[in-house]
Amino acid sequence: MMNTMQSTLRTITTAVLTLGLLSGCAAGGTQMPTDAAGLTQDEVAEMSLHQEFDAYRDHYEHMQQLLRNAQLQVHDGEWEWGGGDDLPGIGGDGVAPLPGSDTKNSYDMSTTRLWSPPGPTDQQRDLQPMIDYFTEQGWDIERRTITGDEEVWATTGNGWQIQYTAQENGDNPLTVYSEPFWTNDANALSTAIYGRSTVKFPDRSLPGVYPDFPQWDDPIINPPKI
Amino acid sequence: MGIEFDDAAASRLIDCGVEVAMTLRASGAPRQSIADAALLDFDGAYSRLFEAARVTESQDRIRLAKALESLVEQLRTVQRQADAERKRLADVTAWRQREADRDLVRASGGLPMQPVLDWSSSVFDPEPSGTPQRPSPVSAVFSARSRQRTGGRSGGRSGADPARLRKFAAVARVQDSSTEQDLVRVRNAWTVFRSRCSWVPVDGASLPGGFADYLAENADDASWIDRIAGAFSAAGGGSLANAALDVAGTSKLPLGLQRLLDPSLTPAEVAAAWAALGFTDADIRALPLTTQLQFAGLDGVPAAQRDIASRAVLSAAVRDPERLYRLMGLPYTYGAVSLDEFREQVVALRDGLNRADELATRVQAPSVAGAQLVGFGVSDGSLVAAVVIGDLDTASNVTVNVPGATSAVDSMDEKVRAANGLLATAWKQRRSESFAVVSWIGYRAPGAVEVPSQARATAGGANLASFLDGIHDSRGSAPRSLTVLGHSYGSTTAAEALAQTRYRVDSLVTYGSVGFTDTTTPDHLNVDHVYATEGSADHTAILGRIGRTDPRDLPDVDTFSADDSAGGSAVTGHDMFPDSGVGYLSRDATAQQTIAKIIATGKP
Numbered sequence: 001m002m003n004t005m006q007s008t009l010r011t012i013t014t015a016v017l018t019l020g021l022l023s024g025c026a027a028g029g030t031q032m033p034t035d036a037a038g039l040t041q042d043e044v045a046e047m048s049l050h051q052e053f054d055a056y057r058d059h060y061e062h063m064q065q066l067l068r069n070a071q072l073q074v075h076d077g078e079w080e081w082g083g084g085d086d087l088p089g090i091g092g093d094g095v096a097p098l099p100g101s102d103t104k105n106s107y108d109m110s111t112t113r114l115w116s117p118p119g120p121t122d123q124q125r126d127l128q129p130m131i132d133y134f135t136e137q138g139w140d141i142e143r144r145t146i147t148g149d150e151e152v153w154a155t156t157g158n159g160w161q162i163q164y165t166a167q168e169n170g171d172n173p174l175t176v177y178s179e180p181f182w183t184n185d186a187n188a189l190s191t192a193i194y195g196r197s198t199v200k201f202p203d204r205s206l207p208g209v210y211p212d213f214p215q216w217d218d219p220i221i222n223p224p225k226i
Numbered sequence: 227m228g229i230e231f232d233d234a235a236a237s238r239l240i241d242c243g244v245e246v247a248m249t250l251r252a253s254g255a256p257r258q259s260i261a262d263a264a265l266l267d268f269d270g271a272y273s274r275l276f277e278a279a280r281v282t283e284s285q286d287r288i289r290l291a292k293a294l295e296s297l298v299e300q301l302r303t304v305q306r307q308a309d310a311e312r313k314r315l316a317d318v319t320a321w322r323q324r325e326a327d328r329d330l331v332r333a334s335g336g337l338p339m340q341p342v343l344d345w346s347s348s349v350f351d352p353e354p355s356g357t358p359q360r361p362s363p364v365s366a367v368f369s370a371r372s373r374q375r376t377g378g379r380s381g382g383r384s385g386a387d388p389a390r391l392r393k394f395a396a397v398a399r400v401q402d403s404s405t406e407q408d409l410v411r412v413r414n415a416w417t418v419f420r421s422r423c424s425w426v427p428v429d430g431a432s433l434p435g436g437f438a439d440y441l442a443e444n445a446d447d448a449s450w451i452d453r454i455a456g457a458f459s460a461a462g463g464g465s466l467a468n469a470a471l472d473v474a475g476t477s478k479l480p481l482g483l484q485r486l487l488d489p490s491l492t493p494a495e496v497a498a499a500w501a502a503l504g505f506t507d508a509d510i511r512a513l514p515l516t517t518q519l520q521f522a523g524l525d526g527v528p529a530a531q532r533d534i535a536s537r538a539v540l541s542a543a544v545r546d547p548e549r550l551y552r553l554m555g556l557p558y559t560y561g562a563v564s565l566d567e568f569r570e571q572v573v574a575l576r577d578g579l580n581r582a583d584e585l586a587t588r589v590q591a592p593s594v595a596g597a598q599l600v601g602f603g604v605s606d607g608s609l610v611a612a613v614v615i616g617d618l619d620t621a622s623n624v625t626v627n628v629p630g631a632t633s634a635v636d637s638m639d640e641k642v643r644a645a646n647g648l649l650a651t652a653w654k655q656r657r658s659e660s661f662a663v664v665s666w667i668g669y670r671a672p673g674a675v676e677v678p679s680q681a682r683a684t685a686g687g688a689n690l691a692s693f694l695d696g697i698h699d700s701r702g703s704a705p706r707s708l709t710v711l712g713h714s715y716g717s718t719t720a721a722e723a724l725a726q727t728r729y730r731v732d733s734l735v736t737y738g739s740v741g742f743t744d745t746t747t748p749d750h751l752n753v754d755h756v757y758a759t760e761g762s763a764d765h766t767a768i769l770g771r772i773g774r775t776d777p778r779d780l781p782d783v784d785t786f787s788a789d790d791s792a793g794g795s796a797v798t799g800h801d802m803f804p805d806s807g808v809g810y811l812s813r814d815a816t817a818q819q820t821i822a823k824i825i826a827t828g829k830p
Contacts, residue, residue, distance in 0.1 A: 080657065083650060084588025084595075090643050095814065102805035103640070112650070114657065146793025146816070147823055147830060165654075173654045187577070194584040203591055224580040226541045 033099045036108075036159030036179035041100065044182040052183060053192050053216050059109060059178060060086065060213050063160070067111055067176045070162055071207035073133040074126070074172070075115050082112030082173065084201045086213060088190050094180035095161045107186045109178040116171050123150040123166035130164040130174075195220040228315065231308040231361075232422035238725065238745050239415040240301050245684075246408040247294040250287050253401055257284065260558075264394035264451070270384025271377040271468045272454065279373040279447055286370050286440050293368040293433055294412070300364045301419075304426050311359035318354050325353075365429040366416065368436035370443055375450045376472045385465035391455035395448040396555035402444045404606060406489050409437050410688040413492070414726035438490030445489045450475050452516075479517070486527075487520050493696035494728075496526030500700075510534045515542055519553060523603040525696025529618035536599040536611070540579070543572040543602075554604045562607030571609050571636045575602075578638030579613055585646040586615045590653055592660040594620060597642070601668065601693075606685055608670035609635045612693070615645050616662030622706040623652070624697060625825050626664045627811075628690060629802060630714025630740070631770070633671040641665035644803040644811040648822050651813075655826035659706075663825075668693055669719060677715055677740060677770040680722075687722025698729045709733045709825050710753075713802045713810065714740055714767060717758075718774065721746035724753050732828060733757060735821055737788065737810040738767040738800050741774025748782040756780075757824060759817050761788035761797035761810070786830045788817035 032040035037055065047055070063085075071079060091106030098106060117126055127150060134141050134154040139162075144151040148168040155161050163175045183189050196214035199222065261280045265273060328347055332340055377384075413434045420428065457466060457474035466474075479487070486499040510531055513521065515538070521527065522536040543550040547569045556562040563571065582597035589595045594617035602611045618624065627645060629637070645663035652661055669686025676682060690710075698704050708731050712720035717736035724734055725746050734751065736758045748756045758777040760767055768776075778785045789796040794816030798807040810817040820830045 081590055082653060083590040087584060087588060090647070090813070103643070104805070112654070114654065144793045146791060146819055149793070151793060167654070169655065171654070171657065187581070190581070190584060194587075199587045201588070225583055226537060226544060226576050226579060 035098055035106070035181045036096075037181055038159075039182060041105070041182045045184060047184070049184070049188055049192055050216050052189055056088070056181075056189065056193065057213050057215075059181070063109055063111055063176050063178065064208070064210055066156075066160055066162065067113065067174070068208035070130065070133065070164070070174055070176070071113060073129050074164075074174075075117070076207060077115070078204045078206055079113035079115045079174075080204050081201055082114060082175070084199070085109075085111035085210075086197055087193055088183070088186060091180055091183070091186055095177045096155075096179035098180040098182075101180050101182070104186055105183060106180045107183050107189065108180050110175055112173055112175040114171055114173040121166075121168070121170040123168075126166040126172055127152050127164065134162070191224070192216075195222050197222065229308060229311055229425040230423065231304075231425040233305065233308070234745050234750050235415075235418050235422040236301050236305050236308075238750075239419045240298050240305075241745075242411050242415040243294040243298040243301070246412055247291040247298070249408060250291040250294075250405070253405070254284060254287065257287075257398070257401060260394050260397045264386075264390045266387070266390060268384075268386040268390070270465065271382055272384035272471055273386070275374060275377045276451070279375065282371055282373050283440075283444060283447065286443075290368050290370075290433075290437060290440055293366065293436075297364070297366045297433065300362065304361045304364060304423075307359050307361045308425065311361075314354060314359060318356065321351065321354050324351060361426045363427040363429040366433035367430040368433040368440075370436050370440035373443055373447065375446070375475055377468050381468065383465040383467050384471055386454070386458055388455040388458040391451050391458070393558060395451045395455070396552065397558040398444060398448045398451075400555035400559045400604070400607075402441055402448070402489065403604065404685075405444075406441060407605075407685050407688040409434075409441060409490060410692055411684065411726070412437060414688070414691060414728075417728070418726065441490045442488050445487075483517070486524070487517070491526070493526035493692055493699040496524050496696070497699040497702070500524075500527050500531075505531070507531065507534055511538065515539065516553060519603060523601055525601075525692045526699045527696075528700045529598045529600045529614060532600045533598040536602040537579075540572065540576060540599065540602050540611075543568075544576050547572060556604065556607065559604075559607040562604075563609060568609065571634060574636035575609070575611055575638050578635075578640075578642055581639050582613050582615055582642040582646075585642065589616060589646075589649060589661075590657070592658070593617075593649065593653070593662070594660065600664070605668065605689060606670035606682075610668045610670070610689075611635045611638065612664050612666045612668055613638055613642050613645075614662050614664045615642060615649055616660065618662045618664065618697065619701060621660045621662030623656070623659045623661045623709075623825065624664070624705040624707070625652075625662070625709045625711060626666050626690075626694065626697075627711040628666050628686075628713065628716035628720045629671065630712075630716040630738075631672045631674060631677050633667055633716070635667050638665060638667065640803050641667065644809075647813045647818065648811060648825065651819060651822035652826040655823050659826065661825075666690065666693065672715055678772045680718070680743060683715065683719040683722045686719040687726065690719060690723035691726040694723060694731065695728050704729060707732050707825075707828065709735065711735045711737070711821065712739065714738045714800065715770065717777070718742065718746075721751060724751040727752045730754065733824055735759075735824055736777050737802075737817055737821070738764050738797075739777050740767055740770030742777055742780065743774055747775070747780055755828070756783045757786060757830065758783050759786050759788040759810075759820070761799075761817070763796060763798050764788070764800045766800035784830070786817075786820045788815070791816040794819050 034040055088107035089110055091101055091103050094108045131152050139154040139156050142153045149165050151165045153163050159179045161177045165173050196218040416434050453475050482503045518535040518538045522539050551565050551568050586597040587595050598614040600612045642665050645665050649661045649663050668689045672682040710720050710731055717739035721742050731753045733755045734753045738760055777783050795808045795814050797810055801809040803809045803811045808815050824830055
């Protein structure tokens with residue numbers, strides 16, 4: 001009798017749990033994770049490589065604007081480039097989570113410039129104008145310290161993050177990161193951009209100055225070597 | 227006062243000698259078997275020359291094994307003698323201390339006590355022997371015999387099946403490439419022994435050179451048989467006059483190139499031979515594919531020229547995988563990648579290299595914006611390659627990243643992305659520096675079940691030591707900073723290498739290490755600093771540490787965190803650079819940022 005009751009109870013509990021889990025899954029299923037542009041993976045699946053290329057171009061221009069505005073808060077002279085910034089970065093491990101993303105189906109973007117304030121190093125003094133700017137914009141701010149370098153991070157809330165670091169060695173790099181974007185093929189997108197790129201980046205430039213991003217109709221000038 | 231005798235260095239040479247002698251003896255049967263197969267349908271004076279060369283090779287191999295075994299016995303004897311001498315020296319020191327104590331008693335007790343004390347000390351505590359134990363001289367002697375390869379004076383004709391001859395040459399090369407690793411190990415262990423055990427006199431030291439000569443003779447045999455096979459093929463079958471075979475069998479390579487391709491050369495000798503050759507880039511492009519394949523694997527040749535040869539070989543492998551699979555001797559290698567795996571791996575390596583080319587063009591000056599393929603070939607039946615972001619010939623700051631178990635060249639895409647991220651992070655720390663980061667998949671990494679064994683690390687360590695020394699020798703000077711990174715089993719392999727390198731490395735960084743053996747602890751490594759890290763969420767590394775020591779537990783190893791920090795994320799598992807989740811070299815990982823700082827500045 002006792003065993004029968006336990007068995008019935010177990011059956012009911014299992015049914016309730018199963019129902020709960022299934023309804024939870026169904027509810028979760030209607031909320032597909034969206035990327036830094038607010039798109040789901042299914043929506044990006046409808047896009048051609050050409051459309052992804054054009055969207056990427058828009059993201060690139062936006063990234064440069066964010067960078068320029070932040071640069072001008074601390075230094076309106078020349079900044080060193082941290083390398084070319086036109087190719088998609090590696091997906092799967094972005095500055096923000098995107099459930100289901102990996103190195104093949106997602107990418108992110110970043111651009112880095114660096115300058116060295118004159119005079120003795122004062123990390124707090126260097127960071128303060130940027131903290132004030134991030135605060136004015138209403139962005140979330142986080143302070144970090146790693147191996148002696150002081151950083152401030154801003155999250156814009158619409159897919160972008162900005163990191164400004166006052167390093168122990170007196171160099172101050174500024175990096176703008178995108179959060180992850182979905183793509184149908186990260187390698188194909190990277191190759192499409194690289195193939196059309198003039199691959200000329202300055203060592204130094206003023207804020208807001210950067211080479212033109214290629215157009216889809218530009219000729220392929222950098223085919224793969226093998 | 228001690229003696230100049232490092233037990234670990236002697237043990238290392240003993241272990242190496244035992245293993246290599248055993249391998250040499252074990253390779254006799256397979257060699258005999260392929261030679262027998264080649265001799266089917268092979269007749270005339272050339273078959274007799276071939277058989278004579280085979281017999282010489284076989285006898286030399288056994289003589290070499292015996293010379294190594296004899297060396298091992300001598301080393302065991304001197305180890306015992308060193309123990310005895312150390313004990314004697316300790317006894318003498320202790321006795322002198324006791325005698326000094328007795329002197330104090332004598333001084334305080336006065337003359338009446340002296341005879342009693344003298345009598346009791348001579349009976350109960352006699353002075354230990356003052357005669358030092360002399361070590362027996364060690365003799366490491368072996369010389370290879372040269373082999374005759376022309377027989378034209380016989381005036382007759384010879385016949386053979388060219389396919390059988392080619393198979394012999396391919397299998398012999400595969401076997402010899404493994405023996406080349408053994409030569410590197412013996413040579414390195416011998417050098418370390420000589421420098422750390424100067425207490426032991428050495429009577430003869432021709433063994434390493436003789437070992438190299440034996441391999442050079444084997445390489446000449448394989449090339450000779452290839453040329454003979456080519457002559458039979460060109461003739462369309464049937465027999466050929468011995469005089470015609472004499473002409474065909476004579477090497478067509480110029481002497482300088484023959485010298486460069488001698489498989490027994492050290493990286494320094496390769497660098498000297500390369501400099502003497504005076505080849506241009508166009509000359510390398512014009513070489514036949516078989517020569518380019520040999521050239522691609524030469525440590526000591528500048529990276530720019532290895533890149534040309536390596537890309538030519540990879541390009542041919544993508545176009546015609548069957549041909550390259552045969553050319554590399556893989557159909558005849560036990561445990562080698564299958565043809566299907568070969569096809570997939572060369573395409574994946576090509577994609578990884580193309581990705582490196584793309585990413586490298588965005589590298590900031592003064593680093594050179596380019597990628598290099600420095601080596602593409604086979605080791606122990608696996609495809610091996612190394613891809614550089616930057617310029618290995620000129621960079622002032624060089625990093626070599628060694629991956630762990632189950633890594634193969636098809637993961638090069640992931641490795642070069644990780645390398646690119648490291649370079650970008652390191653640049654922020656020292657932007658005056660020109661960086662080059664090498665993703666080195668230059669050994670047959672073990673499968674998961676092979677991790678407890680040291681065998682793959684031993685073979686891979688010899689390859690890596692040669693590669694690292696080759697960086698110095700090809701440039702003619704050291705980079706300002708040279709860092710070696712070892713992930714998981716790659717750290718075990720890196721430690722094996724750094725116990726052998728001729729040139730000192732600035733830093734070794736292990737992450738998620740499966741451990742060091744007793745003879746690869748930091749005091750035995752040719753490195754200034756050893757750093758180690760492991761994440762709390764990495765539950766895999768410990769499983770591989772059976773019989774090995776976690777480097778974090780060793781003295782002289784500085785540790786750093788791979789967990790969450792104010793500036794970075796914790797690793798979520800054991801991976802270097804996973805598709806999803808956080809690996810040790812993922813961009814936002816605490817470990818990656820700290821490793822990049824060590825690369826740039828030499829400290830965390």
